[in-house]
Amino acid sequence: MNKRNELPFSPKYVIVSLIIFCSFFSPRLAFSANSAAEQEYQIRVKLGEQGIIIKLSFEKYLCGVLKGEVSFSWPLEALKAMAVSARTYTFNQLEKNRDRDYDIMNSVFNQVYQAGAPHLNILQAVRETNEEVVTYQGKLAAVFYHCSSGGKTANIADIWPSENNFPYLSGVDDPYSIQPEKYYPWKRTFDLESFSRKFSGLGRIKKLRILEKDSSGRVKNIELSGEKRTYELTGKEFRYTMNLDLKQTDKNYFPSTLLFSEPEIKEERIIFTGYGSGHGVGLSQWGAKKMAEEGISYEDILRHYFPGTEIGKVMLK
Structure with missing residues (x-):
């Protein structure tokens, strides 16, 4: 899951015992809250760049997200934490895209939905957290997740500077x-x-130097010195360039900017060592798995990754 441009969710609501009563401005998003609401309500998912839009129930979509993002074999509490996170992100997207012909994109820049019948563990996690979301000071929280933090999650303001509140x-x-x-x-x-070819215009790379790291230790700026010239990139730009035309399953996929040491050039090779995978903001999926294995509840998992937040129940009118 990646960032969206803003936190667009601006419903009318009141909080009663951590239950959020929401009234959306869009009539498309109005339905009565009940145990079957997520099984009945239809959302529109755009399948990447193909432009194909499919309709499916909210519950089926969430099950598909969990299927695409984590393993059904993980502990139930980890799956529940993911279900609440994915649901919260989805509600934000529903409001953000209210004037479009789709509700959410199926991509690594949003959430990865995988079609097919869900495992019973995933279905249980979704249903046992029915309509639960992460809230902050009475409002729907901005929730993100990633594969593994590598030991410290990132400050959102360091990764996406416009998001500093x-x-x-x-x-x-x-x-x-x-x-x-x-x-x-x-x-x-x-x-x-082959590494040098990724950065056209620099010539053969002779040296890489980390200029600055952010508060979590991730590369903020890096300098590449080539035979023709020297160029400075942000850590985000560097990782993006490294992963152009690659899938996350490719062996050369560059997991994160949380580098353990300076890149090393040795015998016509360049070597990187680092921690974690993904942008690092919010919930760490592998961290949630470990917490659940240690007997920690999904509520406390979410409080760990989103300190100061609470779990509310969305009651849409």
């Missing part, structure tokens, strides 16, 4: 994501010639 997304220490078997650490080795 969400104190619950300022970053937290995350020992639960320090897992040797997954993204801690990772190592990527590139042939120097």
Whole structure:
């Protein structure tokens, strides 16, 4: 899941015992709250750049998101934390896209929906958190998640500078994501010639230097020195360029900008070592899994990654 441009959700509501009563401005989003609401309400999902729009129930969509983002074999409390996170993100997208012919995009820049019948564990997680969302000071929270934080989640203002008014997304220490078997650490080795081709105009790369790191230790700015010239990029720009035309499953996919040390050029190769995977903002999926394995509830998992927030129940009118 990636960022959206703004927090567009601006409903009329009151809070009663952490129950949010919402009245949307768009009549499309009006339906009575009941246990079957998510099974009945239809949303429109745009399938990436294909432009094809499909309709499916809110519940089926959430199940497909969990299927696409995590494994059904994970502990139930981790799946519940993901269900609440995905639901909160989806409600934000529903309001943001209210004037479009679709409600949400199916992509890594939104949420990854995977079609097909869900495993019973996923269905249970979605139904047992029916209509639950993350809230902050009586409003729907801006919620993001990623694969693994690598030990500390990122401050949203460092990753997306325009987003600087969400104190619950300022970053937290995350020992639960320090897992040797997954993204801690990772190592990527590139042939120097093919690496240099990714940055046209610089010539053969001779040196890389990290100029600045943000509060979570992620690369904020990096300098690339080539035979022709030297160029400075943000960490976000560097990772984006590294991953052009690659899928997350590709062996050369660059997981994160949380680098363990300076890039090393050795014997016609360039070597990177780092932690974590993804942008680092919000909930760490592998961290949530570890917390659930240690017996921590989904409510406390969400409070850990979104400090100061509460869990509310969306009652749409």
